[in-house]
Amino acid sequence: MAQCPDDAVIFFSKFDIQDGFWRMINEVGKEYNFAFVMPTTDDEPLQIVVPSSLQMGWVNSPNFFSGASETARDVADDYAEAPIGALPEHHLEKGTAPSKEEMNRLLATSELDARTRLQYLIEVYMDDFIAAAQAKSPEELKHISRAVLHAIHDVFPEGLLSPEDQPVSVKKILKGEAQWSALKEILGWIFDGETKQGxxxxxxxxxxxxxxxxxxxxxxxxxxxxxxxxxxxxxxxxxxxxxxxxxxxxxxxxxxxxxxxxxxxxLAKELVPASPDFVGLVDASGEGTGGVWLSGKSKLPATAWRLEWPPGIKDAFQRGELTINDLEMAGNLLGWLVLEGMGVNIKHRHVALLNDNSSAVSWILSWAAHSKGPAGELIMALAIRQRVQRASPLTPAHLPGELNAMADCASRSFGYKTEWKCESNDEFLTLFNRTFPLPEQADFVAILPPFLQGRYKTDPYLVDTPFSERMHHITSFGGMVRQGCLGRGKQIRVESVRTAITAIAQTIALDRGETPLHNEAGEYHLPLKLMLDGFAKEDPPSEKKLAVGVDIPEHCCRRGNKSAAAKAKAIGDLILIAFYFLLRVGEYTVKATRNNSKQTVQFRGGPWTAESRTRFWLEIHLR
Known part of the structure; x- marks a missing residue:
């Protein structure tokens, strides 16, 4: 029942073995184990009963009988796999036919289940055979009845005690216990196959x-x-x-x-992130995963690790069943387990995991995955380990691929990259120490600047230039941008100047490590502030412009739909899409119904995405 669709109707039937234990004949010579003396009076002769069948009073009788009944259940499963209509008729199957009410219920659900294959379950408890079926026709229910009845008669032959003897209790069949029904009492429990509560x-x-x-x-x-x-x-x-x-x-x-x-x-330490005590660099490839653990605020022996994916993981990745994002997420989980295995105390410690895969970083940051793959379970496992260790909030961060070379070397040492291929862990450690020589107590903060300098050379001019000269260059650059010398030759507004100098300042900050625009209080340096304030006073006041009316893209779209040319239709569609992507959220200018004037209508209650805005237009204008 738990595996059936929510709207499915399940029918039940029950068969009872008559005199079940008496049908289990004892092995010749073993019957004396069950011999007992009949109670008699003093003047009656002694009478000893030697039963030829299994006795209910013996403690092991249920086990022996269950072996036979479960064998019959297995036979019934084999019979049920036969095509519908292939099993011969059974003389007791008429007693299993559903009532008219149940037949109407079955026919009512047959349209919903027209494409559903027959689902069934046959179980046995001692001498009670229980059948459940999600069927779409009376023939399917009859098929399951025949399978169970023939299986019972194969294991427990009829005519054993008398010519009229039946292994299935005919009396209970006549009472309706074997009749298929969506509501059935079985072993003292009421099973309802229709009214399920969600x-x-x-x-x-x-x-x-x-x-x-x-x-x-x-x-x-x-x-x-x-x-x-x-x-x-x-x-x-x-x-x-x-x-x-x-x-x-x-x-x-x-x-x-x-x-x-x-x-x-x-503790608050378990709720608030902070600077990491330990820093892990992780990477994954189609061949394996690996990384490096380094010291943060707390000392930790620099440790490189790697793991080759099992063949099943590699094959699933090649078939497209797993994505590289899934492997990267698995690498993060394994990296955490490596840290646990190093024997360090993680309780109330902050840990950072750096990875060059933005999806894996995003999943850990939000503790959720939108994909239907294994990422969700990997996130759950990582959350469990963090709780078990009582660690402080995990800090994931994206590290550009060129800065993640140490982890790349570990994950690609199984053949993904020829020059890094290592057949053994000793060979890998030799390669790693030669390529990335690290002190035993490697500090991530101390390692990163030299590592960056080896790839990004800092211009000495940025370091040695005095403050006054730097301000002169930046304000001169702002003036050139203002006059349009770096654009189309026309003066631009102050906001565009501010955007331009901010972009240049960010580039300088990446090389120098500090922004040249702001002081310690986060305010613009005085020369820059005076320049920007002056530009703002010179700029004319902003002019409000009427938004483009909805009738314009509507007209373009309708003209395109009426045209026989594919190009015209494409242009109309693109104009419509562009309009709803670029229009300010919440502001719509619609055409009046009685005159040519325009009015602006505010729609509240967003958020309004481009998709929802387009759907809104279609619902209003294309009915």
Whole structure:
């Protein structure tokens, strides 16, 4: 039932073995193990009963009988796999036919299940055979009945005790126990195959809000939200937490997390990120993964590690079942496990994981993945390990590929890159130490500047230029931009000047390590402030311009649709798309219905994406 669709109707039937234990004949010579003395009076002769069949009073009788009944169940499974209509008729199958009411229910659901293959389950408990089926026709139910009845008669032959003897209880068949029904009492339980209770979507939304609120004090819980987010995005009428489903696993993890959180107070160190105590560089390729652990604020022996992917992972990657983003996420999890295995105390410590894969960094940063692959489960595993270690919030960061060469060397040492291929770990360590010689207590902060300088040479002029000369160059550059000397020769406004000098300052800051525009208080240096304030006073006041009317792209789109030329249709479509992508969010100028004047209508309640704006236009104008 847990694996069937939410709108599926499941029918049940039950068969009972009559005198089950008495049908198990004892092995010749073993019957004396069950001999017993009949109770008699003093004047009656002694009577000893030697039964030839299995006795109910023997403690091992249920095990022996279950072996036979489960064999019959296996035979029934084999029979049920035969094509519909291939099994011969059974003389007791009429007692399994559903009632008229059940037949109408079956026919009503047949259209919904027209493309669904017959789903069934046959189980046995002692002498009770239970059959459940998600069927779309009476013939399919009859097929399962024949499979069970023929299997029972094959293992428990009829006519054993008398010519009229039947292994299946005919009395209970006549009472209707074998009749297919969506509502059936089985072993004291009421099974309802139609009225299944799910969680209303609004209740699920409330639950999600509570969980996100709880994640403020239990950050690891955010890592459990990916499967729940996927369910939330579907917006079903009811939500089902089926056994073994990712959503059910996520809720079970949440339950365990909340119980663990209530055992002791949560320290602020577990909630607030800070400068890392340990820094890990991680990378992954199609051949393997690896990285380096370095010291941050706390000392840590510089440690390089690598792992080759098993053949199954490599094959799945080659077939496209796994993406490089999935492998990078797995590498981050393995990198964390390596840090745990180094024996360092991670409790209340801050850890940074640097990676050149933006997707993996984004997943850890938000503790959620939009993809349906293994990323969600990898995030959950990483969140669990962080909670188990009681570590401070993990800090992921993107490191450009050219700066991640140490981790690249580890992940590509299995043949992805010929010059880095190593057959053994000793060979890999030799290559790594020769390529990246690191002190034992390698500090990431101390290593990175020389590492950058080896690839990006700092211009000595930037270092030695005095403050007054730097201000002179920057203000001169701003004046040239203002007059249009670097553009189309026309004077531009102050905001464009500010954008231009900010872009240049960012480039200088990357080389020098500090911005040349601002002082320690974060304000513009006085020469720059005076220049920009002067430009702002000279600029004319802003003029409000009427937005382009909706009727203009509407006209272009309709003209394109009426044209037989494909180019004209494409132009109309592109104008429409460009209009709704570039229009300011929330402002729409529409054509009046009685005159040619325009009016601006404010739509509130966004956010309005380009997709929703286009859909809005289509709903209003193309009805």
């Amino acid at each position: 969680t209303p979507f609004k209740e699920f939304q409330k639950l999600m809000g509570k969980l996100y609120h709880a994640s403020i004090g239990a950050p690891a819980g955010r890592g459990f939200m990916t499967p729940l987010n996927h369910q939330l995005a579907k917006t079903p009428k009811k939500v089902w937490f089926r056994k073994g489903s990712p959503q059910r696993k996520a809720l079970q993890l949440w339950k365990s997390l909340l119980l663990d959180v209530m055992r002791e107070p949560t």
